[in-house]
Amino acid sequence: xxxxxxxxxxxxxxxxxxxxxxxxxxxxxxxxxxxxxxxxxxxxxxxxxxxxxxxxxxxxxxxxxxxxxxxxxxxxxxxxxxxxxxxxxxxxxxxxxxxxxxxxxxxxxxxxxxxxxxxxxxxxxxxxxxxxxxxxxxxxxxxxxxxxxxxxxxxxxxxxxxxxxxxxxxxxxxxxxxxxxxxxxxxxxxxxxxxxxxxxxxxxxxxxxxxxxxxxxxxxxxxxxxxxxxxxxxxxxxxxxxxxxxxxxxxxxxxxxxxxxxxxxxxxxxxxxxxxxxxxxxxxxxxxxxxxxxxxxxxxxxxxxxxxxxxxxxxxxxxxxxxxxxxxxxxxxxxxxxxxxxxxxxxxxxxxxxxxxxxxxxxxxxxxxxxxxxxxxxxxxxxxxxxxxxxxxxxxxxxxxxxxxxxxxxxxxxxxxxxxxxxxxxxxxxxxxxxxxxxxx
Numbered sequence: 001x002x003x004x005x006x007x008x009x010x011x012x013x014x015x016x017x018x019x020x021x022x023x024x025x026x027x028x029x030x031x032x033x034x035x036x037x038x039x040x041x042x043x044x045x046x047x048x049x050x051x052x053x054x055x056x057x058x059x060x061x062x063x064x065x066x067x068x069x070x071x072x073x074x075x076x077x078x079x080x081x082x083x084x085x086x087x088x089x090x091x092x093x094x095x096x097x098x099x100x101x102x103x104x105x106x107x108x109x110x111x112x113x114x115x116x117x118x119x120x121x122x123x124x125x126x127x128x129x130x131x132x133x134x135x136x137x138x139x140x141x142x143x144x145x146x147x148x149x150x151x152x153x154x155x156x157x158x159x160x161x162x163x164x165x166x167x168x169x170x171x172x173x174x175x176x177x178x179x180x181x182x183x184x185x186x187x188x189x190x191x192x193x194x195x196x197x198x199x200x201x202x203x204x205x206x207x208x209x210x211x212x213x214x215x216x217x218x219x220x221x222x223x224x225x226x227x228x229x230x231x232x233x234x235x236x237x238x239x240x241x242x243x244x245x246x247x248x249x250x251x252x253x254x255x256x257x258x259x260x261x262x263x264x265x266x267x268x269x270x271x272x273x274x275x276x277x278x279x280x281x282x283x284x285x286x287x288x289x290x291x292x293x294x295x296x297x298x299x300x301x302x303x304x305x306x307x308x309x310x311x312x313x314x315x316x317x318x319x320x321x322x323x324x325x326x327x328x329x330x331x332x333x334x335x336x337x338x339x340x341x342x343x344x345x346x347x348x349x350x351x352x353x354x355x356x357x358x359x360x361x362x363x364x365x366x367x368x369x370x371x372x373x374x375x376x377x378x379x380x381x382x383x384x385x386x387x388x389x390x391x392x393x394x395x396x397x398x399x400x401x402x403x404x405x406x407x408x409x410x411x412x413x414x415x416x417x418x419x420x421x422x423x424x425x426x427x428x429x430x431x432x433x434x435x436x437x438x439x440x441x
Contacts, residue, residue, distance in 0.1 A: 194262065268319035
């Protein structure tokens, strides 16, 4: 794909539903008794793979069109053993949450994914799941393909997360649903709390307390979850791309309505405003237990580099690739510490962005868990290279955003991964005035 400088980006960007909430709505709907209705579901490949997985475990999942879905759940502990291997495609969130949801049922399932997912570490999830009584058989490092044998007689656990990971926390909480007694998760650094919010909405007995030892989440097991009507907010991680493109493209004025602004997810927008971005929130409201607002982004020619607080990383971990693009158009260095988790995403995102930015004429420093982009200011970023997407949707979209403001066009070697999270990305950006095109192989 090729992306090149265009006129101003203007209009309304109707980004898709939140991917994190979409996964969780399908899984908890499958674990409730009765029919859960979901509107605004993200229909990207990652979420569709989770929907198929829930069908494999015995739930009835129906697509009613235009983002409206229903899930007829089988209840906590009601999963049946799947007949086929569960293919989670590119989705680390999907596979880790699904493994948690089935780990305390006396069934066996085998999981696999694409080449990228099969390289990612799963031991961080299977280790705590084995504490419940499950057994895992995978490749070295717990990598996929992996077979998980659920616990016949599960026991509750008390688990302190060794890394800040909402996926690990959520897998443990979902496993705790079918364990007797109280399952406790302790986080040093709070991560996105969509699972806790949605569990409470479905009727689980769950409490959260901030203590000197960290955030303590306590779940009482074996509830009967009550089906819900879920209106999925629009995904802030997807909104990041048209928002950041507007900030660096001269004359732009873009409105993104209905964006989820859960404080455990909104770190990017806070960071951009600290850099001098012209961002404003309009019509703040609550939808389905999540804070929501309309986000207005305008061209911001006087962006400046900043030090991003490391404690903010968990609230914006997926947005660092596109933040590094904005940093390229700021004046001075933007330092991003505490982001080692980026090394084990769909790709090594620090390495992938560093390579592409350097090729495009930027000076970038990197360490094991940090990186610094030395911005050149608006109008001074050369571009004119083909960046490697590394089978990573966020890397691909970040470089396509970058091409909107570089002197020479930016290319990516493979636009296919974009469909995993944001299948409408190209059409949405072109409707705003962007020039992004497929190139013949």
